[in-house]
Amino acid sequence: MRQLAVTDLHKAFGRHPVLMGLNLDVSAGSFTAILGPSGSGKTTLLRLLAGFERPDAGTITIGERVVDGPGSHVPPERRKIGYVPQEGALFPHLTVDKNVGFGLPPRQRRSSRTAELLDAVGLTGMGSRYPHELSGGQQQRVSLARALAIRPEVVLLDEPFSSLDAHMRASVRADVHAICRAAGTTAILVTHDQDEALSMADRIAVLRDGRIIQYSAPQNLYSRPADPALARFVGDANLLDGELCDPAAPGMVETALGLLPLEPDSMAVSGSGPVTVLIRPEQLELVSEGAGASGDPGTIGGQVVAYEYYGHDAVVRIRPDGAAASHEVMIRTVGDARLAVGATVKIRARGPVVAWRR
Amino acid sequence: MNALQAPAAPPALKPVRARRAARPVGLLAVSTLIAALLAVPLVFLLIESHAAGWHTVAAQIVRPLTGTLLWNTVRLTVVVTVLCAFLGTVTAWLVERTDLPGRRFFAVLLVVPLAIPDFVVSFGWSSLFVWVQGFQGAVLVMTLAVYPLVYLPVAASLRAADPGQEEVSRSLGVGRLRTFVRITLGQARGAILGGCLLVVLVLLAEYGAFEMLGYQTFTTEIFTNLQLPTEVPTSCALALVLVAISLVVLAGEARWRGGGRIARSGPMAPRAMPPLRLGRAATAASLAGVCLLIALAVGLPTGASIYWIVEGGVPSVSNSVSVSMLSAAWHTAAYGVCAGALDTLLALPLAVLAIRHSGAVRQFLERSTYLVLAMPGVVIALALTYFTEQYLGSAGYQTAPLLVICYTIMFFPLALVGVKAAIARAPASLDEVARSLGQSRLAAFSRVTLRLAAPGLAAAFCLVFLEVVTELTATLILVPTGVQTLATQFWQYQSSLSYAQAAPFALVMIALATVPSVVLGRFFNVSAKAQGSAT
Numbered sequence: 047m048r049q050l051a052v053t054d055l056h057k058a059f060g061r062h063p064v065l066m067g068l069n070l071d072v073s074a075g076s077f078t079a080i081l082g083p084s085g086s087g088k089t090t091l092l093r094l095l096a097g098f099e100r101p102d103a104g105t106i107t108i109g110e111r112v113v114d115g116p117g118s119h120v121p122p123e124r125r126k127i128g129y130v131p132q133e134g135a136l137f138p139h140l141t142v143d144k145n146v147g148f149g150l151p152p153r154q155r156r157s158s159r160t161a162e163l164l165d166a167v168g169l170t171g172m173g174s175r176y177p178h179e180l181s182g183g184q185q186q187r188v189s190l191a192r193a194l195a196i197r198p199e200v201v202l203l204d205e206p207f208s209s210l211d212a213h214m215r216a217s218v219r220a221d222v223h224a225i226c227r228a229a230g231t232t233a234i235l236v237t238h239d240q241d242e243a244l245s246m247a248d249r250i251a252v253l254r255d256g257r258i259i260q261y262s263a264p265q266n267l268y269s270r271p272a273d274p275a276l277a278r279f280v281g282d283a284n285l286l287d288g289e290l291c292d293p294a295a296p297g298m299v300e301t302a303l304g305l306l307p308l309e310p311d312s313m314a315v316s317g318s319g320p321v322t323v324l325i326r327p328e329q330l331e332l333v334s335e336g337a338g339a340s341g342d343p344g345t346i347g348g349q350v351v352a353y354e355y356y357g358h359d360a361v362v363r364i365r366p367d368g369a370a371a372s373h374e375v376m377i378r379t380v381g382d383a384r385l386a387v388g389a390t391v392k393i394r395a396r397g398p399v400v401a402w403r404r
Numbered sequence: 405m406n407a408l409q410a411p412a413a414p415p416a417l418k419p420v421r422a423r424r425a426a427r428p429v430g431l432l433a434v435s436t437l438i439a440a441l442l443a444v445p446l447v448f449l450l451i452e453s454h455a456a457g458w459h460t461v462a463a464q465i466v467r468p469l470t471g472t473l474l475w476n477t478v479r480l481t482v483v484v485t486v487l488c489a490f491l492g493t494v495t496a497w498l499v500e501r502t503d504l505p506g507r508r509f510f511a512v513l514l515v516v517p518l519a520i521p522d523f524v525v526s527f528g529w530s531s532l533f534v535w536v537q538g539f540q541g542a543v544l545v546m547t548l549a550v551y552p553l554v555y556l557p558v559a560a561s562l563r564a565a566d567p568g569q570e571e572v573s574r575s576l577g578v579g580r581l582r583t584f585v586r587i588t589l590g591q592a593r594g595a596i597l598g599g600c601l602l603v604v605l606v607l608l609a610e611y612g613a614f615e616m617l618g619y620q621t622f623t624t625e626i627f628t629n630l631q632l633p634t635e636v637p638t639s640c641a642l643a644l645v646l647v648a649i650s651l652v653v654l655a656g657e658a659r660w661r662g663g664g665r666i667a668r669s670g671p672m673a674p675r676a677m678p679p680l681r682l683g684r685a686a687t688a689a690s691l692a693g694v695c696l697l698i699a700l701a702v703g704l705p706t707g708a709s710i711y712w713i714v715e716g717g718v719p720s721v722s723n724s725v726s727v728s729m730l731s732a733a734w735h736t737a738a739y740g741v742c743a744g745a746l747d748t749l750l751a752l753p754l755a756v757l758a759i760r761h762s763g764a765v766r767q768f769l770e771r772s773t774y775l776v777l778a779m780p781g782v783v784i785a786l787a788l789t790y791f792t793e794q795y796l797g798s799a800g801y802q803t804a805p806l807l808v809i810c811y812t813i814m815f816f817p818l819a820l821v822g823v824k825a826a827i828a829r830a831p832a833s834l835d836e837v838a839r840s841l842g843q844s845r846l847a848a849f850s851r852v853t854l855r856l857a858a859p860g861l862a863a864a865f866c867l868v869f870l871e872v873v874t875e876l877t878a879t880l881i882l883v884p885t886g887v888q889t890l891a892t893q894f895w896q897y898q899s900s901l902s903y904a905q906a907a908p909f910a911l912v913m914i915a916l917a918t919v920p921s922v923v924l925g926r927f928f929n930v931s932a933k934a935q936g937s938a939t
Contacts, residue, residue: 096840121844127840129837399413
């Protein structure tokens with residue numbers, strides 16, 4: 047069931063266009079991430095959804111109700127949108143209880159509802175504290191409880207984790223995700239952090255230049271990004287030159303790392319001609335010296351250019367034999383064996399891969 | 405006439421209009437009205453000058469007297485401003501950056517002169533020492549009375565400055581003294597300049613203290629002329645010169661300040677700076693200096709008042725003043741409360757506009773209100789007098805509403821600064837959250853913004869109240885017939901050399917003005933603490 051629909055949304059500030067014909071459908075109960083670099087217009091989109099700004103053109107529908115459309119504008123207080131801004135924005139002059147109860151009608155403010163919500167966000171018994179007595183993560187949870195208190199149609203999360211320490215971010219993320227799930231709320235998260243989007247969302251909408259350029263499940267976005275720039279934006283990427291060779295080997299692409307199979311629904315699957323090929327670092331593996339004959343068609347030799355150790359894994363940069371100096375590839379490996387710079391290694395690529403025509 | 409044509413705008417403009425509906429139309433309209441009210445004195449000064457004939461006015465300016473007044477005003481302004489800048493900066497640095505014993509205590513005492521009217525300081529000195537008169541007397545009295553105007557902003561800026569910059573400077577091999585000059589003073593430059601501006605504006609507007617000391621400036625001369633109804637062109641001429649000088653000072657300060665913006669990377673809450681350790685000799689010298697300053701600026705004026713009461717015999721003095729004292733205190737407090745409330749209320753829309761919205765119109769409106777700073781009290785009172793004579797047939801002249809309006813105009817810029825600071829403490833994002841939680845615009849404003857701004861609004865109110873209590877010049881001109889305020893009653897007694905009768909009024913004024921000062925101090929301490937705990 048559709049919970050929120052945005053059609054042909056336009057917004058400009060002065061002469062500077064920010065959103066240019068944006069379309070987005072969000073289904074009920076889902077967790078959607080709006081992913082985009084800073085300045086891509088994602089905060090503007092959120093503020094339009096919340097009703098803080100008015101669109102220049104286009105319609106926004108929440109549930110069955112058109113909240114923005116030609117000649118109509120529902121003010122923020124009548125939209126039933128839960129808004130969790132950056133840094134939480136708790137009311138500093140009110141206790142946690144009163145913050146959570148702020149949007150409730152006066153009679154319900156003292157009911158058990160606020161206590162229930164505090165239980166739900168794991169802050170049982172903290173109701174009488176003031177915001178400055180809470181940690182950053184706790185403030186975010188209160189902010190979420192406050193938004194959920196009004197039983198919103200949609201909860202909007204505006205980069206709520208960016209102000210938290212790295213070690214706290216992961217746990218608060220997981221909790222927020224679980225809380226939204228438990229409440230059955232439709233949630234929209236705005237973020238510039240692709241890890242956050244990939245790990246939390248059911249669906250990710252990537253925003254660039256005022257439009258959604260891809261809207262798909264996280265796995266799809268990572269393995270089949272819409273274009274090379276997006277491939278780089280959502281993760282580490284080896285982008286290689288390749289050549290389609292359809293008549294000779296249908297569905298295969300020739301690269302510096304050998305002949306590789308194409309994803310069946312890749313952008314360029316048939317015909318011939320030059321293409322750009324995406325190979326994720328996890329799709330490459332180091333082959334130990336002994337295994338496979340030197341003439342093994344799947345492996346290719348190369349030289350280690352750099353080795354970066356991260357504990358849980360390591361990234362090795364390798365120049366394949368015969369490739370130009372600038373054409374290095376990146377391989378992610380389990381990092382127990384340290385490789386010296388200059389060492390010769392063998393690598394093998396695992397398909398299928400994605401390619402775009404150049 | 406054009407107003408009739410306005411609704412018939414071409415239809416092509418319609419979409420543009422619809423988009424701009426989000427602009428704060430109501431807020432802009434109210435703010436424009438307020439700005440217009442504030443411009444009334446300046447406009448009527450120009451109208452009156454025009455009516456008197458520009459030739460006559462010009463002839464009044466080109467007189468030897470103007471030269472004398474200009475020389476008197478300029479030399480006093482320069483000397484006192486330099487002395488205040490020095491005293492204010494040094495004491496602020498001692499209190500904020502060194503381990504001077506009792507510095508928390510001094511931090512309070514050093515501000516107390518703000519609560520003592522300049523003419524009371526003048527009274528204290530000149531009633532005890534004959535040599536305190538003329539130029540030297542004016543320098544002494546005014547320096548002691550107004551140096552806190554530099555001390556306060558400099559202390560605040562030293563407290564808020566980023567200690568990291570000084571540490572980096574030292575680590576780059578720059579010595580302690582050169583670091584002080586290049587970094588510490590550099591950080592405080594805007595505050596010193598701002599404080600000096602206030603000092604200059606006070607000096608240009610001062611009447612009572614100079615009259616007592618027999619020192620002639622533009623303001624005293626305008627006041628003298630005002631009592632002679634035939635001298636309208638002269639008063640206008642002198643007032644125009646005075647306004648022109650103030651404008652030059654304001655423009656100069658804005659230009660000079662524009663050169664250096666304070667940029668800071670990283671979070672806004674600085675670490676506390678370890679205080680500089682003064683040696684034993686430096687501690688002794690600093691303590692002696694600060695104590696002497698406080699003794700001269702606070703001790704002597706209050707001591708002199710007590711001396712005159714004792715000299716006159718306490719029972720006889722208390723009998724003669726008790727009735728008039730009650731009435732005067734009541735009127736003073738009533739005017740102060742009215743003007744304070746009115747100013748705070750009127751400053752709200754402009755402050756919200758300035759903090760929450762952007763645009764050329766709002767900038768123009770906000771800046772235009774600062775023109776009032778260039779209008780000394782005597783000029784505003786003069787303009788309002790002409791206004792009532794011209795348009796109300798003197799009906800409003802010397803009535804309580806006109807006096808309150810005069811105060812409101814005079815102290816509006818002060819209130820605006822305070823209210824803006826108060827509104828800035830309530831981020832707009834909190835209002836938005838409140839609206840997303842189902843609150844209407846007005847409910848969100850009153851449940852969130854007003855609550856957060858309340859202490860700052862109270863501070864703005866207190867500041868105006870304090871200024872009204874210690875105001876003499878405009879009060880003398882516009883006070884309702886048959887009514888005395890503390891200031892005018894004091895003035896009357898001391899003019900007739902009844903020092904014993906005047907002294908109790910001085911003490912009550914100090915007491916009445918100290919209450920808001922304490923509130924102000926508490927507010928700024930609390931806000932500093934709240935900022936500290938937020939990190």
